Amino acid sequence: MAISAGQIVFYYLAAAGIASAILAVTRRNPVHSVLWVLSLFLHVAGLFLLAGAEFLAAVQIIVYAGAILVVYVFFLMLVDLPKEEAGPRFGAHWPLCLMVGLGFAAIALWVRVPGLQTAAPAPAAAPNTGSVESFGSALFKQFVLPFEILSLVLLAAIVGAVVVGRRRTEA
Amino acid sequence: METSFLPTAAEYLRLLPETILIVSGTILMILEGLAGPRNRKNLSPLAIAAILAAMAATVAAAGNPGPAFNNMILADGFGAFFRMVVLSAGLLAVLCSSSYLTREKADSGEYYALLLYSMTGQCLLSTANELIMVFIGLEISSIATYILAGYLRDDARNNESALKYFLLGSFATAFLLYGVAWIYGITGSTNLEEIRRTLLNPESGASPLLTGVAAALMFIGFAFKISAVPFQVWAPDVYQGAPAPVSAFMSAGPKAAAFAVMLRVYLTAFPSIGDGWQTMIWLTALGTMIVGNFAALTQSNLKRILAYSSIAHAGYVLVAVTAYSDTGTAAAMFYLAAYAFMNIGAFAVVSHFSRTGEKYVELNDLAGLAQKQPTTAALFSLFLFSLIGVPLTGGFFGKFYIFKAAIDSGLIGLTVLGLLSSAVAAFYYLRIIVVMYFHEPGDTMDTITSPAPGIQIALWTSALATLLLGVFPSFVLDYATTSAVLVR
Numbered sequence A: 001m002a003i004s005a006g007q008i009v010f011y012y013l014a015a016a017g018i019a020s021a022i023l024a025v026t027r028r029n030p031v032h033s034v035l036w037v038l039s040l041f042l043h044v045a046g047l048f049l050l051a052g053a054e055f056l057a058a059v060q061i062i063v064y065a066g067a068i069l070v071v072y073v074f075f076l077m078l079v080d081l082p083k084e085e086a087g088p089r090f091g092a093h094w095p096l097c098l099m100v101g102l103g104f105a106a107i108a109l110w111v112r113v114p115g116l117q118t119a120a121p122a123p124a125a126a127p128n129t130g131s132v133e134s135f136g137s138a139l140f141k142q143f144v145l146p147f148e149i150l151s152l153v154l155l156a157a158i159v160g161a162v163v164v165g166r167r168r169t170e171a
Numbered sequence B: 001m002e003t004s005f006l007p008t009a010a011e012y013l014r015l016l017p018e019t020i021l022i023v024s025g026t027i028l029m030i031l032e033g034l035a036g037p038r039n040r041k042n043l044s045p046l047a048i049a050a051i052l053a054a055m056a057a058t059v060a061a062a063g064n065p066g067p068a069f070n071n072m073i074l075a076d077g078f079g080a081f082f083r084m085v086v087l088s089a090g091l092l093a094v095l096c097s098s099s100y101l102t103r104e105k106a107d108s109g110e111y112y113a114l115l116l117y118s119m120t121g122q123c124l125l126s127t128a129n130e131l132i133m134v135f136i137g138l139e140i141s142s143i144a145t146y147i148l149a150g151y152l153r154d155d156a157r158n159n160e161s162a163l164k165y166f167l168l169g170s171f172a173t174a175f176l177l178y179g180v181a182w183i184y185g186i187t188g189s190t191n192l193e194e195i196r197r198t199l200l201n202p203e204s205g206a207s208p209l210l211t212g213v214a215a216a217l218m219f220i221g222f223a224f225k226i227s228a229v230p231f232q233v234w235a236p237d238v239y240q241g242a243p244a245p246v247s248a249f250m251s252a253g254p255k256a257a258a259f260a261v262m263l264r265v266y267l268t269a270f271p272s273i274g275d276g277w278q279t280m281i282w283l284t285a286l287g288t289m290i291v292g293n294f295a296a297l298t299q300s301n302l303k304r305i306l307a308y309s310s311i312a313h314a315g316y317v318l319v320a321v322t323a324y325s326d327t328g329t330a331a332a333m334f335y336l337a338a339y340a341f342m343n344i345g346a347f348a349v350v351s352h353f354s355r356t357g358e359k360y361v362e363l364n365d366l367a368g369l370a371q372k373q374p375t376t377a378a379l380f381s382l383f384l385f386s387l388i389g390v391p392l393t394g395g396f397f398g399k400f401y402i403f404k405a406a407i408d409s410g411l412i413g414l415t416v417l418g419l420l421s422s423a424v425a426a427f428y429y430l431r432i433i434v435v436m437y438f439h440e441p442g443d444t445m446d447t448i449t450s451p452a453p454g455i456q457i458a459l460w461t462s463a464l465a466t467l468l469l470g471v472f473p474s475f476v477l478d479y480a481t482t483s484a485v486l487v488r
Helices: A005-026 A030-050 A054-076 A081-086 A094-112 A132-142 A144-165 B009-014 B016-035 B037-062 B077-103 B109-127 B131-149 B156-187 B192-200 B208-225 B234-241 B244-269 B275-297 B302-323 B326-353 B374-388 B394-408 B412-438 B453-471 B474-487
Strands: B066-068 B073-075
Touching (some): A005 A030, A030 A054, A030 A081, A054 A132, A132 A144, B009 B016, B037 B077, B037 B109, B073 B077, B073 B109, B077 B109, B077 B326, B077 B474, B109 B131, B131 B208, B156 B208, B156 B234, B208 B244, B208 B275, B234 B244, B244 B302, B244 B326, B275 B302, B275 B412, B302 B326, B326 B374, B326 B453, B326 B474, B374 B394, B374 B412, B394 B412
Antiparallel strands (some): B066 B073
8 A cells, every 4th residue: 555745744734733733722831822823724734735725825824824823922912921821721611622622523534434425526627726816716706796795894893993992082 | 608707787786785885884984083073973864864775775676686796696585675674673773872872972983884884794694695695794794793782882781792792603603604614515616506406416416414414503603693592692691781772783683684594595505404404493493482481581671581582582483484485484574574673662662761871771660651651651562562462563463474384384383382482471571561551650760751853763663663564464474475485
């Protein structure tokens, strides 16, 4: 049974990704947790690259590893780190959370069971799936309305942030 | 295959209501900056004008129904009906809000802008023909509503309400999104009609089991938005904490839109799930009616009573969804329209009566209202009678059509249990009326003023609509019946 180089890379990325995720949840120091999340994002980006979705891989790194993680780090600056580290690691609900997590893992495994596979018609005629060109063309032709309307989500969120954040001036 | 992706004029017309709402919301915010602090009070007429224009646009768009923007939305009769329900709910909420905000010294353009954005999201939900649009519509509607629930940010209850709504709401949306991802994995599409085609095609190899799981995941997302059991826990706390006009809007607009999208997704995209799906909704409908009605019995806070009652009413509509027939869909549409008016009417009374800082929201504070303000008490009683389902009110025909549709579909057990639980509901509504009419006025009546003009208009409009729906239900029902067929 020959194992191709692609498979080796895949299993490395998958295993390292899962390990990073577990470490991110179990580390005491929140800063370490965030760094493990970074490692998780990078490995997931690697998986996307392996699947031929270069654009998605780039977005994963720019948006998740770049922007979202930075917000987490900013947020950590507001936290009392020594106190966080001293506190109990998990809340009282952790067995429940573990069950939900394992449940999702079970679903993911179950989908792999042969016979249940849904011969999901590989999106018709998609030689370039994931390439910037096909992605952009879908975004600006077929899906132009959702793309434009999404800006309203951002606008509502910005207005909301201003409303929540401003000081009441009238007394 | 080279198709033109440039939308035609008709397609723009089909999106006109949303366009009007977005543009006017943004103009409102700009005007507020230009007008300066003194003229802030004058912004609500602009919001009202915008909503009326959107209503006119809805009517215009309904004259030429069809898909728009590469089948992203489908502006049909069903969508137009729910657009009107959402816009009416928003209009009444704006009417109640203006005096409320002045009273709480929180007048500002952002409030109305967020309300208009929230309505935009709900209008998009009513017409969405594509799961991506469903998700985006839900997000716009939810984000704006989260903020509105916590609009009076110096008020601790407002903050609690907004935070609870936000955290639980985001969690529920994640389930919905996960379900959408599954559907895409199974069928390779997010368009409702294409999903239907793939699922009905025996050669596609779509596993019914996986489809069922995906439908269930999406159902969790919708069930949260309509506050169905077991995802109803947030509703009493959020409705109690939010400003009263916002609670009024939340209980009508977003709920109607969530039902609209739920009906459309299940009727259009999942014709093949069948029995498993019906059992799931059956249980949810029964649980929602029972939990809502029995929990309301022990409440003493008016807003909490109305919150539990709104849970129970979601249960009634779910009975119509369980029926899974055209008459069921039409009954659900009629009920949601009637419910929007009677419930906003009831909340308008609460918003008038509670006074600055919402001091008086307990049941006993209402003692003797009938002596001090007979008109307000009479209108409140009308809304409560309609919520009970007394004949000559919209609530009666709403319940009648729903349970009739359920019996036609052979759901005898659910109908009997539903009617029993709505008999229980009569108790807590009647208790409010008894306190208003037969208790001596306490000192809570000393500071009461006559209702502000906006609230008066909202009260009379809701009362008129409730009576019209109760006396001439066929107007609305006929329209609902003809357009219910479209989503199948």
